[in-house]
Amino acid sequence: MKKHDALDKELESLSPWLQEQSRKKDGMQVPPGYFENLEDAVFNKIDAQNLRRPVLTAQKGGLLRKVLRPRMWAAAAAISAIAVACWWMLRPQPGATLPVDTYAETLTDEEIEAYVLENISEFDPDQLASITEVASLEHLPTTSPAPAPQTKTTEDIPAEELENLLQHMSEEELESLL
Amino acid sequence: MELLRSEQGFERGFRHLMSQYRERLYWHIRRIVLVHEDADDVLQNTFIKVYRGVLQFEGKSKLYTWLYRIATNEAISHLQSKARHASDSIDDTMAVMSNRLQADEWFDGDEIEVKLQKAIAELPEKQRIVFNLRYYDEMPYEQMSAVLATSTGALKASFHHAVKKVEAAFREL
Numbered sequence: 001m002k003k004h005d006a007l008d009k010e011l012e013s014l015s016p017w018l019q020e021q022s023r024k025k026d027g028m029q030v031p032p033g034y035f036e037n038l039e040d041a042v043f044n045k046i047d048a049q050n051l052r053r054p055v056l057t058a059q060k061g062g063l064l065r066k067v068l069r070p071r072m073w074a075a076a077a078a079i080s081a082i083a084v085a086c087w088w089m090l091r092p093q094p095g096a097t098l099p100v101d102t103y104a105e106t107l108t109d110e111e112i113e114a115y116v117l118e119n120i121s122e123f124d125p126d127q128l129a130s131i132t133e134v135a136s137l138e139h140l141p142t143t144s145p146a147p148a149p150q151t152k153t154t155e156d157i158p159a160e161e162l163e164n165l166l167q168h169m170s171e172e173e174l175e176s177l178l
Numbered sequence: 179m180e181l182l183r184s185e186q187g188f189e190r191g192f193r194h195l196m197s198q199y200r201e202r203l204y205w206h207i208r209r210i211v212l213v214h215e216d217a218d219d220v221l222q223n224t225f226i227k228v229y230r231g232v233l234q235f236e237g238k239s240k241l242y243t244w245l246y247r248i249a250t251n252e253a254i255s256h257l258q259s260k261a262r263h264a265s266d267s268i269d270d271t272m273a274v275m276s277n278r279l280q281a282d283e284w285f286d287g288d289e290i291e292v293k294l295q296k297a298i299a300e301l302p303e304k305q306r307i308v309f310n311l312r313y314y315d316e317m318p319y320e321q322m323s324a325v326l327a328t329s330t331g332a333l334k335a336s337f338h339h340a341v342k343k344v345e346a347a348f349r350e351l
Contacts, residue, residue: 007316014341018313021294026314027287028208034218035204039196042225043189051230053188 192232196225199242202315203249209310210253212275212295214284220256224249239324246325250307257303272299272306297347301340308333309340 011019107115116123184191203224208217227248235244261271276299279285280292287295298306307326311317312333319330326333 006318007312010337011341014338015345017345018341021290025291026209026295027285027291028205028214029284029286030204030214031284035200038200038221039193042196042222042229045222046226046229049226051226 192229195228195232195241199245200225203245206246206310206315207249207253209298209314210250210307211256212272212279212299213282215282216256216260220249220252223256224252227252243321243324250325254303268303269300275299293348293351294344296351297344300347301343305336305340305343308336309344312337313341 008019200221204217204221207220207224208214211217211220224245228245235241257268257271261268264271264274266274276296279287279295298309301309304326308322311322311325312319317325319333322328322333323330328336
């Protein structure tokens with residue numbers, strides 16, 4: 001489809017009125033000989049501005065020229081140096097201690113207990129107490145114990161009742177109370 | 179381009195480039211700035227910019243697209259500069275210029291053409307450029323997309339809105 005036809009079709013649905021207007025005639029004109037003299041006018045302006053003739057700085061050579069750019073090589077060398085330095089600093093050292101969590105996983109409970117008992121003085125007593133409390137409390141029942149049955153003391157018993165009680169007690173019972 | 183790259187052929191090559199594109203670029207610029215005197219200034223500045231940069235043009239886009247882009251930017255800069263001098267917005271400047279259109283000795287449009295130009299001048303800057311490129315230059319959306327760095331979908335929508343607005347504005351004038 002030609003450019004003209006494509007636009008006509010587009011305008012047909014959008015605005016038939018604009019389609020009818022002559023697009024080639026918009027009332028704008030140029031002075032006679034304007035385009036023919038334009039090139040000289042531009043060069044006169046270039047001379048008046050003392051513009052230097054442009055120099056070709058980008059040379060042909062395509063991919064090879066790009067590959068041989070010194071800046072590119074310098075950047076690549078810097079990136080490589082940083083990568084090697086990072087690897088060198090982060091690599092695992094021979095004989096290096098393992099992280100605590102990793103090391104602890106290799107020990108049995110008995111070994112840990114034995115170590116703690118041997119080096120008990122090295123531990124913070126408060127911390128140790130808190131661990132022990134937590135461990136022992138885990139085994140305790142969570143419900144509170146039932147309240148103990150209340151017993152009456154001699155002060156709570158009226159005098160008459162007390163006297164009555166003593167009369168009915170044998171001598172052996174009395175002795176056991178005393 | 180080959181001629182431009184040779185030491186002796188640069189001027190001849192540049193003159194050839196101007197003769198190939200001068201009319202298309204002129205009308206593109208003229209429809210943005212409306213008045214011949216302004217269009218002449220902008221076109222000459224466009225070619226001076228091209229003169230300075232043509233040897234650095236790497237051919238990543240078509241030469242035609244690159245030239246249109248420079249011309250469009252120069253025309254917009256010219257309008258912005260005019261608006262700054264008048265402490266006005268570009269839209270107000272366009273309204274003033276469209277009113278002056280009939281006084282331009284290089285305009286002899288009839289009543290309909292004057293009204294149409296005034297209706298187009300009322301469009302926002304980007305829509306006006308899209309409308310002119312499509313309606314007068316019949317530029318395909320793909321090319322326009324490369325010139326204005328906008329997606330073809332957005333350009334189509336912009337043109338459709340512009341057409342409706344121009345018709346409505348024309349009927350109100």
